[in-house]
Amino acid sequence: MAQTNFRPEYISFDCYGTLIDFAVDSTTRRLLAGRLSEEQWPKFKAMFRGYRYDQICGEYQPYEQVLEDSFNRVSRRWxxxxxxxxxxxxxxxxxxxxxxxxxxxxxxxxxxxxxxVILSNADDSFLDVSVPRLGAEFHAVYTAEQAQAYKPRYQAFEYMLDTLNASPEDFLHVSSHTRYDLMPMHDLGFPNMIYLDRGYDPDVPGYDYTTVYSLDELNKHLGL
Structure with missing residues (x-):
């Protein structure tokens, strides 16, 4: 972040994982129905995450389809x-x-x-349910469905910029995902980014973000 008490025009957020607990493991385990051992689980979990990332780098498809196709692809690999x-x-x-x-x-x-602002890798119907659980008012909520592209594709970020008629300098962006958000946003010229470390991604030096461990800590940076 450029400086303490920096005042952006917008504070934008990733939603799932960053604000909403990304509790995918329990459903994944249930769908596997005991077909993997506990020793195999960590590797399957990591590969499933990789296949979800790969699935969204192509043409847009609804989020449920992303989840189904990526799960079934990694299952076939196993x-x-x-x-x-x-x-x-x-x-x-x-x-x-x-x-x-x-x-x-x-x-x-x-x-x-x-x-x-929220820029989420999901469809409108998911955010319609999830955003009211966050306890705050949002100026705008943008989705992959609206942009017809998922992060890390530039089209998703450009949709947010174009719809708000804004520039990267107008934002402080907060995400728990270096790979989906912070790395592509760095390359697009977003100068003020926060990595909210929830243990999903490893730290990636060289991408000019500030690491915090809670929104309370971020509020202190903002002088709140």
């Missing part, structure tokens, strides 16, 4: 039969997820002082 309707089950799970415990109070304070 010699496992695909699960019919896996996407719908993942979708139901996503819609049940709640905010991280440390989100609502500091986010509400932030929203009383700044215009808050």
């Amino acid at each position: 010699g496992l039969e695909p699960v019919e309707g896996a996407g719908a089950q993942f979708g139901e799970a996503v819609r049940s997820w709640v905010a991280h415990d440390d989100v609502p109070a500091p986010l509400k304070l932030m929203g009383e002082n700044y215009k808050l």
Whole structure:
């Protein structure tokens, strides 16, 4: 972040993982139905994450389809039969997820002082359910469905910029995902980025973001 008490026009956020707890493991385990050992689970989990990333780097498809196709692709790699309707089950799970415990109070304070924006890798129907659980008012909520592209594709970020008639300098962006958000945004010229470290991604030196461990800590940087 450029300086303490920096005042951006917008504070933008990734949603799932950053604000909403990305609790995908329990559904993944249920769909596997004991077909993997505990020793195999960490490697499958990591590969599933990689396949989700690969799936969104192509043409846009609905989020449930992303989840279904990526799960079934990695299952085949492990010699496992695909699960019919896996996407719908993942979708139901996503819609049940709640905010991280440390989100609502500091986010509400932030929203009383700044215009808050979400740029999410999901469809409108997911954000319609999830955003009210965050406890803050948002100036705008943008989705992959609206942009017809998922982060890290530049089209997703350009959609936010074009719709707001804004420039990268107008934002402070907050994400728990270096690979989806912070790395491409650095390359697009966003100068003020926050890595909210929730343990999803490793730290990636050289991308000019500031690391915090809570929204309370970020509020202190903002002078709130």
